[in-house]
Amino acid sequence: MSDEQSIVRVRDVMKTEFDRIDGTTTVSEALTSMQHPEVRLFVVNKRDEDDEFGMLLLSEIAREVLAKDRSPERVNVYEIMVKPVITVSPRMDIRYCARLFNRFKVSRSLVVENDEVIGVVSFTDIVLRGMCNLYNVCPIG
Numbered sequence: 001m002s003d004e005q006s007i008v009r010v011r012d013v014m015k016t017e018f019d020r021i022d023g024t025t026t027v028s029e030a031l032t033s034m035q036h037p038e039v040r041l042f043v044v045n046k047r048d049e050d051d052e053f054g055m056l057l058l059s060e061i062a063r064e065v066l067a068k069d070r071s072p073e074r075v076n077v078y079e080i081m082v083k084p085v086i087t088v089s090p091r092m093d094i095r096y097c098a099r100l101f102n103r104f105k106v107s108r109s110l111v112v113e114n115d116e117v118i119g120v121v122s123f124t125d126i127v128l129r130g131m132c133n134l135y136n137v138c139p140i141g
Contacts, residue, residue: 006133006134008093008130008133009090009091010088010089010091010097010119010121011090011119012094012129012130012133013094013125013126013133014090014119014120014121014125015036015038015120015122015125016118016119017036017039018036018039018043018117018120019033019034019035019039019042019043020042020044020117021033021042021044021045021077023044023045023047023054023076023077023078023081024076024077024078025076026072026073026074026076027061027073027077027080028071028072028073030042030077031061031072037058039120040058040108040122041055041056041057041108041120042056042077042081043055043110044056044077044083052084052085053083053084053087053112054077054078054082054084055081055082055083055110057108060080060082061080064079064080065080085109086109087109087112088109088111088112090118090119094130097109097121097126098123098126101123101126107122107123108121109121
């Protein structure tokens with residue numbers, strides 16, 4: 001990294017608006033209540049302070065409900081969610097975040113600070129927002 005090059009942190013590229021649900025919610029209820037489909041996931045709340053956050057990706061709904069012809073009214077989120085999930089700090093350099101995603105074969109992560117989810121970051125965010133800041137390579141428009 002050159003001296004002129006600044007560090008772009010996860011905080012600079014993450015999405016701060018996302019949908020939260022409880023694990024007992026049905027897939028149908030979750031989809032009906034979704035406000036931020038561009039994030040492509042739901043953050044699943046902890047049940048108590050000793051629990052961990054979960055994540056339900058829209059791709060998991062496609063694989064586990066739609067492709068298997070299961071009724072979304074009869075499938076609870078906890079049955080198909082990912083838990084525990086890899087989380088990142090908002091202070092993390094996006095290059096390290098990209099390496100972490102690559103190493104663990106994930107495409108997005110929850111951003112956690114002080115034991116609270118404050119955002120969601122994905123490879124897309126890192127490329128479209130981060131590379132624009134870091135290398136001045138910005139998408140058209």
